[in-house]
Amino acid sequence: MNDNNxxxxxxxxxxxxxSVLSRITDLFSGRGYNITSLTVAPIPESKxxxxxxxxxxxxxxxxxxxxxxxxxIPVLRVYEHADLVEKxxxxxxxxxxxxxxxxxxLCEVYNxxxxxxxxxxIIVMVADEPKRVDNFLKIIKRYNPKEIVRSGAVAxxx
Amino acid sequence: xxxxxAQMVIEALIAEGVDTVFGYPGGAIMNVYDxxxxxxxxxxxxxxxxxxxxxxxxxxxxxSGKVGVxxxxxxxxxxxxVTGLADAYMDSIPLVVISGQVPMSLIGTDAFQEIDAVGxxxxxxxxxxxxxxxxxxxxxxxxxxxIAATGRPGPVHVDIxxxxxxxxxxxxxxxxxxxxxxxxxxKGNPRQIKKVMEAIANAKRPLFYLGGGIINANAAYEVRxxxxxxxxxxxxxxxARGVLSYDDALLIGMLGMHGSYASNMAMSETDLxxxxxxxFDDRVxxxxxxxxxxxxxxxxxxxxxxxxxxxxxxxxIVGDVKNVVNEMLELTAGVESKKYKAWxxxxxxxxxxxxxxxxxxxxxxxxxxxxxxxxxxxxxSANISTDVGQHQMWTGQFYPFTRPRQFISSGGLGTMGFGFxxxxxxxxxxxxxxxxxxTGDGSILMNxxxxxxxxxxxxxxxxxxLNNNYLGMVRQWQTLFYDKRHSQTDLSVQPDFVKLxxxxxxxxxxxxxxxxxxxxxxxxxxxxxxxxxxxVVHRMENVMPMVPAGGSLFNMxxxxxxxxx
Numbered sequence: 001m002n003d004n005n006x007x008x009x010x011x012x013x014x015x016x017x018x019s020v021l022s023r024i025t026d027l028f029s030g031r032g033y034n035i036t037s038l039t040v041a042p043i044p045e046s047k048x049x050x051x052x053x054x055x056x057x058x059x060x061x062x063x064x065x066x067x068x069x070x071x072x073i074p075v076l077r078v079y080e081h082a083d084l085v086e087k088x089x090x091x092x093x094x095x096x097x098x099x100x101x102x103x104x105x106l107c108e109v110y111n112x113x114x115x116x117x118x119x120x121x122i123i124v125m126v127a128d129e130p131k132r133v134d135n136f137l138k139i140i141k142r143y144n145p146k147e148i149v150r151s152g153a154v155a156x157x158x
Numbered sequence: 159x160x161x162x163x164a165q166m167v168i169e170a171l172i173a174e175g176v177d178t179v180f181g182y183p184g185g186a187i188m189n190v191y192d193x194x195x196x197x198x199x200x201x202x203x204x205x206x207x208x209x210x211x212x213x214x215x216x217x218x219x220x221x222s223g224k225v226g227v228x229x230x231x232x233x234x235x236x237x238x239x240v241t242g243l244a245d246a247y248m249d250s251i252p253l254v255v256i257s258g259q260v261p262m263s264l265i266g267t268d269a270f271q272e273i274d275a276v277g278x279x280x281x282x283x284x285x286x287x288x289x290x291x292x293x294x295x296x297x298x299x300x301x302x303x304x305i306a307a308t309g310r311p312g313p314v315h316v317d318i319x320x321x322x323x324x325x326x327x328x329x330x331x332x333x334x335x336x337x338x339x340x341x342x343x344x345k346g347n348p349r350q351i352k353k354v355m356e357a358i359a360n361a362k363r364p365l366f367y368l369g370g371g372i373i374n375a376n377a378a379y380e381v382r383x384x385x386x387x388x389x390x391x392x393x394x395x396x397x398a399r400g401v402l403s404y405d406d407a408l409l410i411g412m413l414g415m416h417g418s419y420a421s422n423m424a425m426s427e428t429d430l431x432x433x434x435x436x437x438f439d440d441r442v443x444x445x446x447x448x449x450x451x452x453x454x455x456x457x458x459x460x461x462x463x464x465x466x467x468x469x470x471x472x473x474x475i476v477g478d479v480k481n482v483v484n485e486m487l488e489l490t491a492g493v494e495s496k497k498y499k500a501w502x503x504x505x506x507x508x509x510x511x512x513x514x515x516x517x518x519x520x521x522x523x524x525x526x527x528x529x530x531x532x533x534x535x536x537x538x539s540a541n542i543s544t545d546v547g548q549h550q551m552w553t554g555q556f557y558p559f560t561r562p563r564q565f566i567s568s569g570g571l572g573t574m575g576f577g578f579x580x581x582x583x584x585x586x587x588x589x590x591x592x593x594x595x596x597t598g599d600g601s602i603l604m605n606x607x608x609x610x611x612x613x614x615x616x617x618x619x620x621x622x623x624l625n626n627n628y629l630g631m632v633r634q635w636q637t638l639f640y641d642k643r644h645s646q647t648d649l650s651v652q653p654d655f656v657k658l659x660x661x662x663x664x665x666x667x668x669x670x671x672x673x674x675x676x677x678x679x680x681x682x683x684x685x686x687x688x689x690x691x692x693x694v695v696h697r698m699e700n701v702m703p704m705v706p707a708g709g710s711l712f713n714m715x716x717x718x719x720x721x722x723x
Contacts, residue, residue, distance in 0.1 A: 014339075015339055018288065018290075019276060019277075019280070019288070022277070022280060023280060026280050026281050030281050060466070063466065064463065064467060067462050067463035067467075068463050070462070070463075071461070071462075071463050073284075073285045073305060073337075073339060073340050074339055075339055076338065076339045
């Protein structure tokens with residue numbers, strides 16, 4: 001069953017033009033595919049943007065997703081990654097009265113640090129593999145996080 | 159040259175060789191209609207509903223092979239046209255549909271007749287554009303025609319705000335298109351084609367599975383050659399009717415839910431499916447796990463996403479079916495027609511066992527007879543459109559089609575109300591042919607206002623209304639699968655179709671016998687005006703054979719033998 005719903009990362013290079021993101025998300029919702037996360041940003045010095053979509057499905061579904069994406073007119077390329085480096089960022093807000101030293105040490109383990117210290121809250125960031133970010137977020141529960149934001153994954157093929 | 163956006167639309171249509179535009183004016187598109195008034199290069203046909211404008215453009219496109227063009231205004235004009243866009247999208251019909259939009263300054267303000275048109279059309283077009291400045295128009299319109307007609311064809315929607323149609327900019331239609339992200343794969347992989355021909359040569363019971371893509375690709379005559387040369391029997395989908403002539407000895411018939419027994423059995427027994435321009439639609443395959451389960455599958459299609467979408471292709475070939483079939487024709491040396499003799503006989507025996515048939519009735523005309531009779535009388539000289547329902551299936555089953563682009567019907571979306579406006583488009587494209595629309599008493603009322611368009615523009619479509627006082631196909635399902643609870647399908651209350659046609663300036667007939675029908679058809683052809691021939695047919699006739707939805711192709715409900723009741 002796991003194979004039928006395996007997590008997949010798909011990167012899509014699209015022309016950076018109006019409504020291109022809706023074309024992609026409409027395709028997913030219209031055909032009943034999942035989006036776990038989606039990130040998008042322009043590719044420097046080009047007219048293209050790169051989307052990284054984390055999705056899940058059977059081999060056939062993933063094949064359909066890549067083909068259907070490719071069928072969209074503004075889509076230049078679709079990569080369905082096999083061997084990739086994947087990173088995700090998360091930011092967490094803690095009450096300032098929590099143990100800052102402990103939190104700071106934890107963040108370092110997950111490629112992060114404290115990025116803002118205010119009167120009432122501190123904000124930290126980590127950047128790591130999505131699974132490790134999951135782990136980090138589990139561990140820091142004991143420090144009463146007030147707010148959590150995740151960026152969604154970005155990936156590059158090795 | 160420096161011209162305004164509205165003039166650009168006209169110039170682009172002329173440059174694309176458009177001779178007929180179907181449309182309906184309104185506030186946001188008025189600048190363009192003002193330019194239409196001033197020009198003489200193409201004809202504008204005013205329909206009486208935007209949906210009909212798009213269906214007419216579809217009919218025009220299907221009959222002519224050219225890109226159909228429809229023009230509508232913003233808001234309700236556009237939303238009325240959406241069904242047409244969706245219909246064209248499902249059946250891969252190349253259209254350019256141009257809509258007006260509120261001025262740029264009003265977009266997003268819930269202005270009068272404003273709707274997010276590109277947001278709505280996104281999922282039912284091949285591509286769409288909101289044009290934000292006149293300088294973009296030449297490129298956008300050129301791209302629109304190019305994208306509509308190439309690759310897997312489809313509708314392209316261009317939404318133009320009113321101020322953009324007034325804005326002046328440089329118009330140069332010789333712009334070279336740079337579509338880095340759109341390059342349809344036309345040529346099939348030669349090595350794969352070779353492998354396919356080997357697989358055919360090695361097969362014992364191969365079967366051509368011919369689809370509508372062959373007609374889109376203008377490849378019917380190449381396919382006829384290939385079928386002849388190989389001696390392999392063929393089944394057609396509903397959308398492929400006319401690829402082979404009805405009297406081709408190798409044509410088994412139409413397959414699918416209402417396909418012939420022989421076609422469906424052939425598909426169940428074959429060891430090699432040769433799919434050309436098909437998409438394994440659920441109305442064709444029935445239960446997927448049982449579909450052609452003894453067979454390897456060759457699938458040739460221009461759309462990579464169609465391949466292995468539903469049925470795994472052992473031999474996928476992405477390419478234009480005309481190209482690929484031409485290459486296949488070069489490699490038929492190893493294929494021996496006589497090797498399939500036993501297989502052909504098997505198929506012929508299927509056909510003898512349960513031929514496509516119906517039982518005559520002494521009291522009322524049978525709808526199948528009407529279709530057959532028109533086939534006998536008009537045959538090749540008519541182009542045939544249909545609406546959606548039982549009459550549509552009977553037409554697919556019983557009309558003797560002789561050529562591609564003869565049959566125009568809404569296959570994928572199944573749009574009631576398609577037939578009449580589509581038949582007007584067919585007549586506009588091919589005035590030398592008779593234009594017949596087989597329709598039902600339900601469907602015809604869904605675009606009946608087009609009587610006015612047809613009369614006004616002298617498009618003498620003959621609508622043959624097979625009247626059973628039911629929404630027949632739904633009634634059939636209710637009879638068979640809902641224990642005869644005929645919920646909301648009884649159409650006993652009806653207009654006087656004769657008077658209705660006459661009220662618009664057409665001619666109407668109501669016939670109950672074979673003699674009356676022949677006389678009415680003859681008279682309508684002689685008078686050469688828009689006609690309704692209402693044929694009172696048997697109320698409870700079912701379309702048979704039938705594969706119940708989700709059932710296996712080989713498990714058909716068959717026509718009861720006479721006396722079975």
